[in-house]
Structure formats: structure tokens, C-alpha cells
Amino acid sequence: MSQHFQVLVIGGGTAGIMVSSMLKRKKSDLQIAIIEPAETHYYQPAWTLVGANTYNFEKTGRPMASLIPNGVSWIKEFAETFDPENNKVVTKNGTEFTYDYLVVVPGLKIAPELVEGLKDAMDKGVVCSNYTNPKHTWETLKNFKGGTALFTQPTTPIKCGGAPQKIMYLAEEHFSKAGVRDKTDVVFALPSGSIFGVKIIADTLMEVVDKKDINVRFFHKLVKVDADKKIAWYEIDKDLTAGGCVTIADGDEASLDRDIQYNYKDVKVTREGERYGIHFDMMHLAPPQQAPDFIRNSPLAAETGWISVDSKTMQHTKYSNIFSFGDASNLPTSKTGAAIRKQVPVAVANILKLIDSKSLSTKEYDGYTSCPLVTGYGKMVLAEFDYKKNFKPDPKLKQFPMLLNDSSKEHWRLWMLKKYGLPYLYWNKMMKGIEV
Incomplete structure (x- = not known):
């Protein structure tokens, strides 16, 4: 029945x-x-x-x-x-x-099984993820004593595409406060050729990357995690027929492919065939999702x-x-x-x-979404865009007290929105079925 x-x-x-x-x-x-x-x-x-x-x-x-x-x-x-x-x-x-x-x-569904070795590595030791256990992320950052801090994301769609880099910016600032930043290389390896899909936001984020001295490695497809040896293995998703070295300088930085390497750091990389293994001392990742x-x-x-x-x-x-x-x-x-x-x-x-x-x-949906991109403690950029990847600030968010006109730039008021405004909006409006 x-x-x-x-x-x-x-x-x-x-x-x-x-x-x-x-x-x-x-x-x-x-x-x-x-x-x-x-x-x-x-x-x-x-x-x-x-x-x-x-x-x-x-x-x-x-x-x-x-x-x-x-x-x-x-x-x-x-x-x-x-x-x-x-x-x-x-x-x-x-x-x-x-x-x-x-x-x-x-x-x-979080699907670590889509990357070889990841299921066993997730949320243990120095491999952490805010997507599954944010408390373990903090333990990992707190215990980090320097070396290569690797931040990465998969090729699958993920919840909040900006999340894998937000924690990186916060971690970099924490390392500075903890006195380990000068013996740390922060590396961001991602599968796409751009740090963000909306140009005005990508430009702002690249300024943050410059300011924080972060090495970005584009076109990096994560295929395997070796937790014991602390190596993340990647394939490069870019046509490499033009020659030139891809991710290892081998003493000659001039030979690097600049589309793949931004702000190169000479971290340890092992090459096996077409795979490049970045050695890490801690890794935060967004696991594959489906x-x-x-x-x-x-x-x-x-x-x-x-x-x-x-x-x-x-x-x-x-x-x-x-x-x-x-x-x-x-x-x-x-x-x-x-x-x-x-x-x-x-x-x-x-x-x-x-x-x-x-x-x-x-009524029709135009693809509006937003990604609150935290760029440090007390700083945030708000990426708002539609299906056409046009930057599209929501006039309703402007009704929040003190909100500013240009949300594509870092600002402490946006941080206040993220930490206090949005949770309030979520529990008291969205969950109650009030259109906001």
C-alpha cells in the first residue's frame, strides 16, 4: 500500500x-x-x-x-x-x-574512489579536506611546520568551485602568524587553465596570489594520491607538443611552459612517464564529487x-x-x-x-550563483555571475548594512557578510522559505 x-x-x-x-x-x-x-x-x-x-x-x-x-x-x-x-x-x-x-x-556524493589511493588517504595524517572533516583541516594546519603545502581540486564538478582556494589563502596567512611561512612553498594545482571562470574575479585572485607568493600550476589533473610517500600524482591536461619543460625546471626556469606554471617554486617533483608527482608535507583537496x-x-x-x-x-x-x-x-x-x-x-x-x-x-532562472571567496582572515571577494559568466552583483545583497558597491575587490565588509550575514540569511530566511 x-x-x-x-x-x-x-x-x-x-x-x-x-x-x-x-x-x-x-x-x-x-x-x-x-x-x-x-x-x-x-x-x-x-x-x-x-x-x-x-x-x-x-x-x-x-x-x-x-x-x-x-x-x-x-x-x-x-x-x-x-x-x-x-x-x-x-x-x-x-x-x-x-x-x-x-x-x-x-x-x-563525495567520491574519493575516483582518484587512486585517495579513499585510504582522506582525512588522515597530513591529507585533509574541508568538504569532509574541517576539524581535521585545522589540526593539519596547526601541526604544519613548513615544507610544501599543496592545495588541489579534481576535474569533476564540485560544491562551490572556489572553496579549494579559500582555505589556501587562510592557511597562508596562518603560516605567517605561526612563523613557518618563510620555510613554506604554497602550491595550488588545478585542472583548468584559469584560477576562476569569471575574468574580473580571476584578475583579483591573481593579485592575491602575487601578494601571497603562491605557485599556481594549471592543467593539473589529479590521478593518484600516495599517502605513505606523500606524493600527489598528476597528468597534464594540455597539448605539450610545442616542447619545453612542463613542471620541472631542471635548473632552467626559462624552459617552463608559462601557461602551466605561474610564479614557479622549485618544489620536489618526480616524473614517471606522463605523470608528475608533487611531493607534499601537507595537502588540502576537494575530493572528486558526483x-x-x-x-x-x-x-x-x-x-x-x-x-x-x-x-x-x-x-x-x-x-x-x-x-x-x-x-x-x-x-x-x-x-x-x-x-x-x-x-x-x-x-x-x-x-x-x-x-x-x-x-x-x-519566471526563469538566469544561472545566477555566487561564490564568497575568502582571501584571508577578515578579507573576502564576492564572485557573482550568471550562465554567461557575466559578473552580476545581486542588488538584494546590497541591502545589507554597510555593503559596498564593488564586490569584485577584497574587503573586510564582505568578510563580515560571509561570517555573520550569510549564516543569518540562511537560517532565518532561506530555511523558512522566504525569497531573498
């Missing part, structure tokens, strides 16, 4: 709670249920600050029960299979639920494994009564809470219009 709801929501993360709250706020008689097994809901954007010892980890979590909106049923189970032809979802326990409308927002298995193996997924939706309406490309957004969707924008903040009102408007008149609303 299956239970029926008008709207069934998969996932109790940022997207799931916000969409349920907003739907309930706008149409109080809707029968809504959230399928979510977790007991605790985390405000993950603060984990960068936890990793740098400037935010209390305990304050980032709240009981899931305190966030489920009044009148919304909480099904404490794992969703497992989708039967969209029959408007049905089955949980791991075998419970069946049917729906008029389905909102699939389960977030994503859609959860039950999504990738479902009829809702695109070839990439992410849920296939229309980029403007959030409606599924095949099933008109299914919506998805946030981290699990294939929306071509950054996977951030700021994106969800703008996606939810569009999805809600469309679902309510469909219930009301079997048509979509005129």
Missing part, C-alpha cells in the same frame, strides 16, 4: 528544506513530504572558516527536526528507486510513495549522471511533473547555496502554476 502526496521532495539539504518551506508558505494546504534519512542539517559554507579555526563546527549543524516546516511530513528513509511512469518512489526499506509532483534535490548512485542509475539522469533538467525552468527534460535543481541537477552553473537561493523561487512558481493551470509560470 503506497502513501500519496501532492508534492514529494527527495532530500533535506538546502534545496529540499527551502523548497518545502516556500511551497508551504505560498500554499498552506499542500500535502508535502520530505524523504531524508539524516538527523542533522549542516550549513556547509561555514566549513571553510571551521578549517581555519575562525568558526565553531558545532554551530554549523542543527537538528533536521527543527527545520522540517510545520505541516510537512518527514519520511526518515533513503530513497532508492524511481518509477516516473507511475509517479512512484520506493525507499530502501521497500516503502512506496506516489506523488503529483516530485522535487529531486538530494545533493551530491551525483548519488541512486540518481546516476535512475531514469532521471542525463549521460553525465546528473539529473536532466531545463536550465531556465528546472523542469525535467522528459517528465513534466518532476523538478530538480541544486547540486544533483545538471544546471550549467556552480553548485552553491547561492544558486539554490535563486533556483527555488523559480521552481516553486512553476509547480504552483502547474497545480493551478497546468502551465509553467513566466
